[in-house]
Amino acid sequence: MLTYILKRFVQLVPVLFGITLACFFLLRALPGDPATLLLGARGGPEEIAAMKQRLGLDLPLWRQYLLFLGDILSGSLGRSVVYGQSVTKLVLERLPATLWLVAYSTVIAVVLTIPLALWSAVKRDRAPDLLIKLVFTVLLAIPSFWLGLVLVVVLAIWVPLFPTSGYGNGFVERLHHLTLPAFVIALATASLTIRSLRSGILNVLGSDYVTTARAKGNATARTMHVHVLPNALISSISVLGAHTSWVIGGTVVIETVFALPGLGSLFVESIFARDYPMIQGLTVVFAVLVVLINLATDIAYALADPRIRLD
Amino acid sequence: MTTFRSMVSAAALALAVIGPALAVAPTSAFAQGVLKLAQTQDLVSLDPIATSDNPSIHAQLLIYDTLLRPSTDATKLEPGLAESWTVSEDGLTYTFKLRQAKFSDGAPVTAADVAFSLKRAGSDASNWKRFFAGIDAIETPDERTVVLKLKSVFTPLLNNLALFSSAILPQKAFEAAPDKFFEKPVGSGPFTVAAWNKGQGLSLKKNAHYWQAGKPSLDGAEILVLPEGNSRVLKLQAGEIDAALEIPLNQMQSLARSGAIKTEVANVLRTDFVLLNTKKKPFDDVRVRQALNYAIDKDGLVKALLYGAGKVANSPMPLMAYADPELKPYGHDVAKAKALLKEAGYADGFKTSLLVHSGRPLHRQLGQALQSALAQIGVTAEIRLVEGGTHWSTTKAGDYEMAVSYASSDTIDPDQMAGFLIVNPERANAYHTEWKSERVNELYAKERATRDGPERGAMFKEMIKLAHEGAPSIFLFYPGTSYAHRSNVSGFEVLPTGNFRLEDVKLK
Numbered sequence: 066m067l068t069y070i071l072k073r074f075v076q077l078v079p080v081l082f083g084i085t086l087a088c089f090f091l092l093r094a095l096p097g098d099p100a101t102l103l104l105g106a107r108g109g110p111e112e113i114a115a116m117k118q119r120l121g122l123d124l125p126l127w128r129q130y131l132l133f134l135g136d137i138l139s140g141s142l143g144r145s146v147v148y149g150q151s152v153t154k155l156v157l158e159r160l161p162a163t164l165w166l167v168a169y170s171t172v173i174a175v176v177l178t179i180p181l182a183l184w185s186a187v188k189r190d191r192a193p194d195l196l197i198k199l200v201f202t203v204l205l206a207i208p209s210f211w212l213g214l215v216l217v218v219v220l221a222i223w224v225p226l227f228p229t230s231g232y233g234n235g236f237v238e239r240l241h242h243l244t245l246p247a248f249v250i251a252l253a254t255a256s257l258t259i260r261s262l263r264s265g266i267l268n269v270l271g272s273d274y275v276t277t278a279r280a281k282g283n284a285t286a287r288t289m290h291v292h293v294l295p296n297a298l299i300s301s302i303s304v305l306g307a308h309t310s311w312v313i314g315g316t317v318v319i320e321t322v323f324a325l326p327g328l329g330s331l332f333v334e335s336i337f338a339r340d341y342p343m344i345q346g347l348t349v350v351f352a353v354l355v356v357l358i359n360l361a362t363d364i365a366y367a368l369a370d371p372r373i374r375l376d
Numbered sequence: 377m378t379t380f381r382s383m384v385s386a387a388a389l390a391l392a393v394i395g396p397a398l399a400v401a402p403t404s405a406f407a408q409g410v411l412k413l414a415q416t417q418d419l420v421s422l423d424p425i426a427t428s429d430n431p432s433i434h435a436q437l438l439i440y441d442t443l444l445r446p447s448t449d450a451t452k453l454e455p456g457l458a459e460s461w462t463v464s465e466d467g468l469t470y471t472f473k474l475r476q477a478k479f480s481d482g483a484p485v486t487a488a489d490v491a492f493s494l495k496r497a498g499s500d501a502s503n504w505k506r507f508f509a510g511i512d513a514i515e516t517p518d519e520r521t522v523v524l525k526l527k528s529v530f531t532p533l534l535n536n537l538a539l540f541s542s543a544i545l546p547q548k549a550f551e552a553a554p555d556k557f558f559e560k561p562v563g564s565g566p567f568t569v570a571a572w573n574k575g576q577g578l579s580l581k582k583n584a585h586y587w588q589a590g591k592p593s594l595d596g597a598e599i600l601v602l603p604e605g606n607s608r609v610l611k612l613q614a615g616e617i618d619a620a621l622e623i624p625l626n627q628m629q630s631l632a633r634s635g636a637i638k639t640e641v642a643n644v645l646r647t648d649f650v651l652l653n654t655k656k657k658p659f660d661d662v663r664v665r666q667a668l669n670y671a672i673d674k675d676g677l678v679k680a681l682l683y684g685a686g687k688v689a690n691s692p693m694p695l696m697a698y699a700d701p702e703l704k705p706y707g708h709d710v711a712k713a714k715a716l717l718k719e720a721g722y723a724d725g726f727k728t729s730l731l732v733h734s735g736r737p738l739h740r741q742l743g744q745a746l747q748s749a750l751a752q753i754g755v756t757a758e759i760r761l762v763e764g765g766t767h768w769s770t771t772k773a774g775d776y777e778m779a780v781s782y783a784s785s786d787t788i789d790p791d792q793m794a795g796f797l798i799v800n801p802e803r804a805n806a807y808h809t810e811w812k813s814e815r816v817n818e819l820y821a822k823e824r825a826t827r828d829g830p831e832r833g834a835m836f837k838e839m840i841k842l843a844h845e846g847a848p849s850i851f852l853f854y855p856g857t858s859y860a861h862r863s864n865v866s867g868f869e870v871l872p873t874g875n876f877r878l879e880d881v882k883l884k
Contacts, residue, residue: 068701096765097768101769105428106807107504108803109802109804112503112505115505150424180679182561211465212609214606214607222610228616229610229611229616230602230611321604322606324602324604327575330575330603333577335656337765
């Protein structure tokens with residue numbers, strides 16, 4: 066297992082190299098540059114030229130790229146143009162909110178998925194199944210900012226169980242503040258995982274070894290736990306993994322509605338401002354996080370299905 | 377099967393329990409006398425020479441002082457750290473007498489601090505160097521006197537000294553740790569930084585050494601970031617915040633109805649317009665530009681898009697000092713617009729494009745409205761919806777035909793806006809319309825070298841009239857800025873310069 070994990074990290078190197086290259090040059094292809102945008106209406110040609118020189122944007126592109134690579138190798142992600150501070154520091158300030166959202170929403174999604182998918186599969190084509198299908202199809206179609214606002218109106222204003230927005234301090238308060246946003250994300254995830262787990266279960270239920278297990282006189286619950294669920298989980302784990310990777314950088318709307326200081330909104334703001342070092346740094350961080358989630362997904366496969374070996 | 381049912385119901389029960397159990401956790405408790413104010417964006421930096429975004433500027437104005445500052449009605453300059461000042465007859469020597477004031481760390485504000493801060497603001501490291509270019513030498517004959525020497529008369533200087541970038545910093549504290557200083561800066565303003573949680577907001581606490589006796593009344597302020605308009609309204613209604621900036625205009629009425637919340641509109645120094653690229657046909661013809669101005673029902677736009685919170689514009693210049701209230705805006709006159717187009721040789725209209733910033737909801741709506749209004753005079757405008765950075769660089773590069781845009785002023789003197797909006801060549805070449813009037817350029821040079829008064833005022837009035845006639849843009853409106861506060865807040869006001877003086881706020 067340890068060799069496997071190490072191997073995955075070694076594989077990360079070329080991936081990261083490709084990502085830095087693509088990100089660096091794609092950014093430069095966008096119209097606008099940080100100096101022009103930061104100075105805005107107040108900047109004349111001399112101010113812009115002076116700032117470009119201060120930021121090193123007047124150097125040839127290949128030299129700028131080498132400097133950026135040099136920064137990464139020395140463990141630094143450079144300085145944000147907009148904030149004038151170290152990118153690493155800014156990312157670390159925003160990372161906790163994102164990690165909280167990722168973890169909390171994944172837990173809620175799993176807690177929702179397993180019982181509901183089981184129920185749906187067992188009651189196939191009967192009322193509970195149809196109801197679950199209907200509700201989660203509708204939830205998948207609802208824009209998350211709208212769902213977020215509705216939840217705020219109902220669960221924070223009418224019945225004031227949760228705060229309307231914000232982040233809170235300390236574990237308990239944070240859990241309380243993040244319940245609504247995590248729930249909104251989890252509902253989107255769950256609408257995918259419930260469907261995939263349901264069809265997974267139905268597939269497995271039809272296989273010979275389940276019939277055998279039942280014929281041996283195993284209790285239904287035991288058959289489900291031991292034989293059906295682990296085998297049915299594989300496809301849902303990959304759906305969950307893919308969706309969780311999306312949550313890393315894709316929660317801008319949720320962060321905006323609930324005023325959360327996450328990486329998604331920082332990323333979007335940085336793109337609007339063409340804050341090159343910030344965008345490059347965040348892309349590297351996202352890449353590492355996505356690789357870690359994929360790794361966790363693979364490990365989860367192995368745990369769910371002993372036939373899968375990591376080597 | 378029963379086991380499954382129990383599994384499912386156990387899970388459902390668990391979920392039902394999680395919510396209320398978490399709800400028991402206390403919501404964060406704030407001390408009495410702390411104002412909670414929500415704005416749309418977080419600030420970027422507290423370094424006054426490195427920023428240009430409003431949240432940063434507004435926060436800086438609460439933490440630092442300037443020598444002078446605009447009065448709350450934006451009509452004149454009033455004493456700040458300087459309790460008095462004189463300008464020599466030849467306009468080349470400015471002498472400031474500092475008041476007895478202290479920084480938030482208890483150190484006195486000295487002439488050396490002023491000299492240091494203004495030198496820094498005029499240095500190469502400063503984004504706003506140009507505002508201080510007129511200063512030739514700074515002298516400090518004693519602890520509380522600062523003398524600025526100029527090479528040539530530069531009237532806008534006093535106004536530039538009232539800008540955020542002219543904030544007075546403590547030299548010693550800054551030089552002790554220049555890299556760390558702006559993380560928890562020291563200033564002589566009414567508030568000082570308690571904490572800045574990036575992306576969440578800025579916590580301010582009262583500066584115990586503030587020079588205005590009895591102020592601030594608040595113990596502190598929490599300036600929170602709530603980007604979403606509906607979230608700000610909901611939080612205000614729930615009583616989680618005391619005041620909020622930029623209330624969605626369509627919610628102003630319903631919000632005021634409850635009685636617990638007061639809604640207000642501030643007349644900020646801003647104009648919205650459609651830039652016309654006069655380098656490109658047919659916008660090189662003044663008749664076409666005037667025709668476009670006649671084609672738009674600006675009153676209708678103010679009513680429909682601003683819900684009445686604004687006035688129709690008569691020129692690109694904001695409604696500020698030396699504006700001419702007598703100057704009538706272009707009326708809505710489709711027949712006249714068509715006649716002018718015909719005269720210019722465009723009887724059948726023409727095809728063009730309209731650049732719109734996708735991140736500005738008001739301008740997106742404007743784009744649609746303008747498109748249909750222009751269609752009535754035969755002008756087919758294709759909307760080019762682009763993101764902010766692209767909008768700015770496209771306009772700057774002159775690679776557009778028409779562009780919805782706006783300008784807002786940091787100072788109460790019209791010099792800065794005139795230089796930006798109607799003078800060519802200057803830093804933006806008449807805001808990238810490339811419109812050029814030799815007379816305007818001449819008046820601009822003259823105005824800067826004339827002592828402030830009616831004579832200088834007449835020069836601005838003439839410049840504004842020339843811009844009105846030359847129509848480098850379709851002048852739309854002067855939009856107000858909406859804000860709201862709960863009825864227990866008194867003294868909260870968004871000023872024409874867009875900032876707010878929290879030292880005047882009281883909580884009941």
